[in-house]
Amino acid sequence: MAANYWESTQRKHWQVSSECLSQWRNATEERLRLSKHPNANIDLGDPTHIRIFLHGLLVKLGHRLSCRQQILATAELYLARFYAKASVKETNPYAIVTACLYLACKIEEYPQHIRSITAEARALWPDCVSSDSTIIGQCEFYLIEEMGMCLIVHQPYRSLKQFSRSMSDIYQGQLIILPDEMSCAWSVLNDSYITDLPLLYPPHIIALAALFVAVLTKAPRGSVSDTAVSGSRMANLADWLAQCGADLSAISNCVQQLLSLYHSWESYRDSTCQQIISKIINTS
Amino acid sequence: MKGRKPSIKAESVAKPSATNPLGTFKQYKDGTRVSVLDKYEIAGYIAAGTYGRVFKARSKDSRVEDEYAIKKFKSEKENEVPQYFGISQSACREMALCRELHHENLTNLTEIILEDMSIYMVFDYAEHDLLQIIQYNSYTLRMPISEGIIMSVLWQLLNGVCYLHENWVMHRDLKPANIMVTSGGVVKIGDLGLARVFYRPLQPLFTADKVVVTIWYRAPELLLGARHYTPAIDLWAVGCIYAELLSLRPIFKGEEIKMDNKKTVPFQRNQMQKIFEVLGSPIDEWPEVAQFPEFQAMQTLKTYRSNLDGWYRKAGGTNMRGYQLLAALLKYNPDQRITALDALNHRYFTEATNLSGNAFEGQDVIYPSRRITNDDTDIKTNAPPKRSGGSSGFYARKRARN
Numbered sequence: 001m002a003a004n005y006w007e008s009t010q011r012k013h014w015q016v017s018s019e020c021l022s023q024w025r026n027a028t029e030e031r032l033r034l035s036k037h038p039n040a041n042i043d044l045g046d047p048t049h050i051r052i053f054l055h056g057l058l059v060k061l062g063h064r065l066s067c068r069q070q071i072l073a074t075a076e077l078y079l080a081r082f083y084a085k086a087s088v089k090e091t092n093p094y095a096i097v098t099a100c101l102y103l104a105c106k107i108e109e110y111p112q113h114i115r116s117i118t119a120e121a122r123a124l125w126p127d128c129v130s131s132d133s134t135i136i137g138q139c140e141f142y143l144i145e146e147m148g149m150c151l152i153v154h155q156p157y158r159s160l161k162q163f164s165r166s167m168s169d170i171y172q173g174q175l176i177i178l179p180d181e182m183s184c185a186w187s188v189l190n191d192s193y194i195t196d197l198p199l200l201y202p203p204h205i206i207a208l209a210a211l212f213v214a215v216l217t218k219a220p221r222g223s224v225s226d227t228a229v230s231g232s233r234m235a236n237l238a239d240w241l242a243q244c245g246a247d248l249s250a251i252s253n254c255v256q257q258l259l260s261l262y263h264s265w266e267s268y269r270d271s272t273c274q275q276i277i278s279k280i281i282n283t284s
Numbered sequence: 285m286k287g288r289k290p291s292i293k294a295e296s297v298a299k300p301s302a303t304n305p306l307g308t309f310k311q312y313k314d315g316t317r318v319s320v321l322d323k324y325e326i327a328g329y330i331a332a333g334t335y336g337r338v339f340k341a342r343s344k345d346s347r348v349e350d351e352y353a354i355k356k357f358k359s360e361k362e363n364e365v366p367q368y369f370g371i372s373q374s375a376c377r378e379m380a381l382c383r384e385l386h387h388e389n390l391t392n393l394t395e396i397i398l399e400d401m402s403i404y405m406v407f408d409y410a411e412h413d414l415l416q417i418i419q420y421n422s423y424t425l426r427m428p429i430s431e432g433i434i435m436s437v438l439w440q441l442l443n444g445v446c447y448l449h450e451n452w453v454m455h456r457d458l459k460p461a462n463i464m465v466t467s468g469g470v471v472k473i474g475d476l477g478l479a480r481v482f483y484r485p486l487q488p489l490f491t492a493d494k495v496v497v498t499i500w501y502r503a504p505e506l507l508l509g510a511r512h513y514t515p516a517i518d519l520w521a522v523g524c525i526y527a528e529l530l531s532l533r534p535i536f537k538g539e540e541i542k543m544d545n546k547k548t549v550p551f552q553r554n555q556m557q558k559i560f561e562v563l564g565s566p567i568d569e570w571p572e573v574a575q576f577p578e579f580q581a582m583q584t585l586k587t588y589r590s591n592l593d594g595w596y597r598k599a600g601g602t603n604m605r606g607y608q609l610l611a612a613l614l615k616y617n618p619d620q621r622i623t624a625l626d627a628l629n630h631r632y633f634t635e636a637t638n639l640s641g642n643a644f645e646g647q648d649v650i651y652p653s654r655r656i657t658n659d660d661t662d663i664k665t666n667a668p669p670k671r672s673g674g675s676s677g678f679y680a681r682k683r684a685r686n
Contacts, residue, residue, distance in 0.1 A: 032308075090309045091309055092304075108486060130303045132303070136370070140368070151380035
């Protein structure tokens with residue numbers, strides 16, 4: 001529940017193994033193939049690129065509505081859950097993104113009228129979103145159903161703040177997370193929603209991985225003494241992680257997935273993905 | 285001309301579009317969904333409220349003997365043709381919270397079915413509720429509710445509220461009609477349609493909901509226009525419910541001033557006056573009261589001497605600890621009002637010898653079963669609920685006039 005991740009529906013129903021995720025995805029692909037769906041054979045390219053594209057849509061609409069990060073993160077997780085069970089090829093992601101944000105606003109107690117959110121989405125993507133808001137309402141229904149009505153989500157941001165506080169308590173200032181690292185870790189968490197991590201790991205593990213990535217990438221480069229300092233910071237961090245009994249293999253798995261996201265991002269082209277999605281949606 | 289005319293086959297596997305964003309996924313889901321009427325047999329109609337209608341149901345699986353209460357939300361607009369207008373904030377909250385919360389003293393959600401643009405929430409059935417119990421004692425038995433029942437009900441109610449608060453959830457609509465009691469005497473708090481999470485809210489609680497809690501159970505800080513408030517509002521309501529169990533009538537039965545427009549919330553003068561008549565003026569015990577938006581309006585009310593102990597004796601109360609707990613629940617100052625956890629550990633309970641988890645244990649009285657009617661058992665229609673008394677309890681029905 002709000003206070004307890006371990007008793008939450010997120011833990012019980014929406015934290016799955018990577019095998020389970022692939023199984024869901026394969027089943028969807030199989031269904032499209034068997035029903036001879038016109039988009040079944042469209043090549044989506046690097047799946048991460050499509051995820052980056054969807055993330056971009058959500059962030060864009062969220063900023064137009066002045067949504068806080070907490071709302072965006074909830075909507076991102078809804079989107080990830082939905083597309084774990086459905087395929088981008090068989091749906092209109094612009095409408096799904098809008099429905100995710102509409103629902104997240106309500107659940108995070110920052111409700112927006114369905115007509116105004118539809119109007120904002122339409123202003124951004126006039127060819128892809130209908131002016132009829134009941135269509136977004138319909139998407140909301142199917143979205144909620146697909147999520148098994150599990151709507152309250154736990155996010156890693158809270159854990160990140162807690163870890164930073166507890167570290168400075170333990171090391172009496174020696175290993176305080178620098179403001180730079182903290183804001184970097186925060187951005188890494190924002191990006192973590194592009195990956196499968198929120199479906200695979202509990203929020204605190206993702207928060208620790210983000211912290212690790214932040215310390216790693218913010219490490220000063222250049223002089224030998226700097227490298228030594230950053231090396232010892234990394235060692236301290238690893239030491240602290242081991243001390244708190246965190247699942248190190250899970251964390252390292254997360255770190256790898258985050259780093260591979262950034263690697264894949266280097267070859268990302270927005271226009272390419274937009275073309276692929278246009279091919280999927282009938283815009284006539 | 286070949287291929288010009290789209291065949292039905294081609295249309296059924298059309299690409300997703302702006303007007304059909306779910307494409308074939310929708311057909312796939314519609315084809316696999318189990319209907320509410322496939323699983324449940326509607327035994328009768330229980331009640332209607334502002335939220336929709338509630339039906340009593342049984343499983344069609346003959347091996348399952350359990351009974352259920354199915355709540356069907358009415359659509360956002362009173363429209364003959366149902367449409368997807370977006371799910372109401374209230375339905376979203378209730379679905380989200382009921383899915384997460386599990387406790388002996390909360391109504392248990394069995395499942396939620398989304399079908400034909402409607403939401404069906406399937407709950408475990410409860411035979412009684414506190415409003416019905418109070419009315420039965422008041423009008424039929426014409427005698428007070430026995431102390432054993434009151435103590436057990438109050439303890440279980442506090443136990444459920446404590447669980448909610450531990451999980452950062454405020455109920456915000458506690459009242460006798462929303463507190464169920466099973467035939468086994470177990471209290472089940474129902475109707476989470478106004479409940480919300482209060483952990484680090486993104487905006488002041490007042491911004492999201494201008495009015496919370498049914499007026500007779502509304503805490504003074506809410507009546508005084510508080511922009512921020514705390515779970516202490518639920519404990520005030522518990523205090524009012526406790527008082528009502530003792531005296532069989534609402535302790536602060538004010539007349540509600542209806543809101544004439546949605547923007548401004550009127551000062552509920554008469555309700556505040558009713559509280560003053562029993563508890564006196566709050567100024568001495570609650571200096572911060574001067575900072576509330578409606579303080580000036582409150583100042584014009586007639587003041588009285590605090591007389592809760594007189595009220596308690598008149599209601600037939602004899603237990604000193606019971607009085608102390610009542611006074612602690614009805615503290616004006618929300619910061620000094622007892623918390624649910626402290627109330628559970630109050631000496632009223634800890635010194636009791638006969639506190640039971642079954643409110644009916646050792647009791648002679650047998651409360652009648654819930655009234656079920658058969659004039660409306662069609663759960664699939666979207667007919668607006670029949671005229672109800674404006675009461676909006678979980679199993680709302682018209683409250684008899686005294």
